[in-house]
Amino acid sequence: MIETLTCDAELDARGLNCPLPLLKAKMELNRLASGAVLKVIATDAGSQRDFSTFARLSGHTLLHETAESGTYTYWLRKA
Template sequence: MTEQAACAIAYDAELDASGLACPMPLLKAKLALNGLGSGQVLKVTATDPGSQRDFHSFARLAGHALLHEETEGEVYRYWLRKA
């Protein structure tokens, strides 16, 4: 997906977890989601490759929707819709 297409995904809050190692990107995302209302979307940027596995599992177990994810070099972006 191109950067232009990614920008078309609307989000209500953004979290930059770049430079943080596992499990911090996920923990910070969980805290950010706690501050959002049901149905709102959080965009997360991370650089930890383990975040791919973590965000998939977290979304499934917590009931949130992983709307989209993309990888650009060593940068990972996720769009999560709060359950």
């Protein structure tokens, strides 16, 4: 299943409100090599819209996202 998708880095953004999860994800992606996968865990419901829009506009790939009990997890592949 996708939960076993490997990641090169993980960012715990739980408890942070918009736009901090996305800003921290952008900073983390800047550190990673092209093709690397970043897993982001957030609790801000607005992050669902933010991450899909960010991926589309930035050229990064949103590989998968889950929403379970108020926790949102995203897997982004750096362009």
